[in-house]
Amino acid sequence: MKLLRYGPAGQEKPGILDRDGKIRDLAGVVDDIAGDALSPAGLAKLRALDPATLPLVAGSPRLGACVGRVGKFVAVGLNYSDHAAETGAKVPEEPILFMKATSSIVGPNDTVVIPKNSRKTDWEVELAIIIGTKANYVSEADALSHVAGYCVVNDVSEREFQAERGGQWTKGKSADTFGPMGPWLVTPDEIADVQALDMFLDVSGTRRQTGNTRTMIFGVKFLVHYISQFMTLHPGDVITTGTPPGVGLGMKPVPVFLKPGDEMHLGIQGLGEQRQRVVAYEG
Structure with a gap:
């Protein structure tokens, strides 16, 4: 999987790249690409999704850092x-x-x-x-x-x-x-x-x-x-x-x-x- 965060600085939303290289919204699945979403269980949950069923993000939004809430x-x-x-x-x-x-x-x-x-x-x-x-x-x-x-x-x-x-x-x-x-x-x-x-x-x-x-x-x-x-x-x-x-x-x-x-x-x-x-x- 290719996971990402998109949107204005400080207001990024989680997303995933589909097979066609388009961004699909993950906001209804996880709150961010951070914390528990990065655990084996969290990644398995995302891997089980069909990106084609997720909302398509229009246009070419700004990409934020691909990880949120970095501690170190x-x-x-x-x-x-x-x-x-x-x-x-x-x-x-x-x-x-x-x-x-x-x-x-x-x-x-x-x-x-x-x-x-x-x-x-x-x-x-x-x-x-x-x-x-x-x-x-x-x-x-x-x-x-x-x-x-x-x-x-x-x-x-x-x-x-x-x-x-x-x-x-x-x-x-x-x-x-x-x-x-x-x-x-x-x-x-x-x-x-x-x-x-x-x-x-x-x-x-x-x-x-x-x-x-x-x-x-x-x-x-x-x-x-x-x-x-x-x-x-x-x-x-x-x-x-x-x-x-x-x-x-x-x-x-x-x-x-x-x-x-x-x-x-x-x-x-x-x-x-x-x-x-x-x-x-x-x-």
Whole structure:
């Protein structure tokens, strides 16, 4: 299944994509793509529906983030061997974890705002894991049973805030609009091998990132297991798992960063695509 949320920001309704790629309304079935709806029982209830019997959503509404009421937005740094190489960083022995503020989450095609005083806003196409059932000290063998699905995330980052202003990475990862998520949550049964998905990101028509989830240092199963050793993961929590090479920070001989007027286009095989226009902060 491909589950989604559509409508004005803050007023999104739950939906499902039918076989023809049209949005069908789920508001009469679940209140949101969140919480119990992401459990095995909740997903089974949705899977039993015939989307053709659900109300058709007219037009092309705005898509919101594909998950509602996200409790934790956990991120993994330097998790692609080829990305670590381009930044000159040592391959980590254990996953590098940081948090993105949930207030950074926006829809997949919403505008991305360069923060006030930013000089180094960057892009990162990433595979995200959406938790469906509570995970606490889970084994690697059992990890995938806690996953409701996967989606695309653009882990937008301000590199000066992240690396040159002291403290942890969170401050460079959490600005408003720095977490485009979606277009939809894709359930695991639609993904033959989550560790073999092609990824790309273009900036204003120029291909910047080309990669595949096979070069992840720590795979999906291990990450769910590992993170659950340090915090309990709850339904609707999101883990974004790192980016392949081609970020602006790694450009040679001179890094390249986002500027107002740029457009990002990114996607992951089987999980859909995003498009964002970049604007300057006005406040």
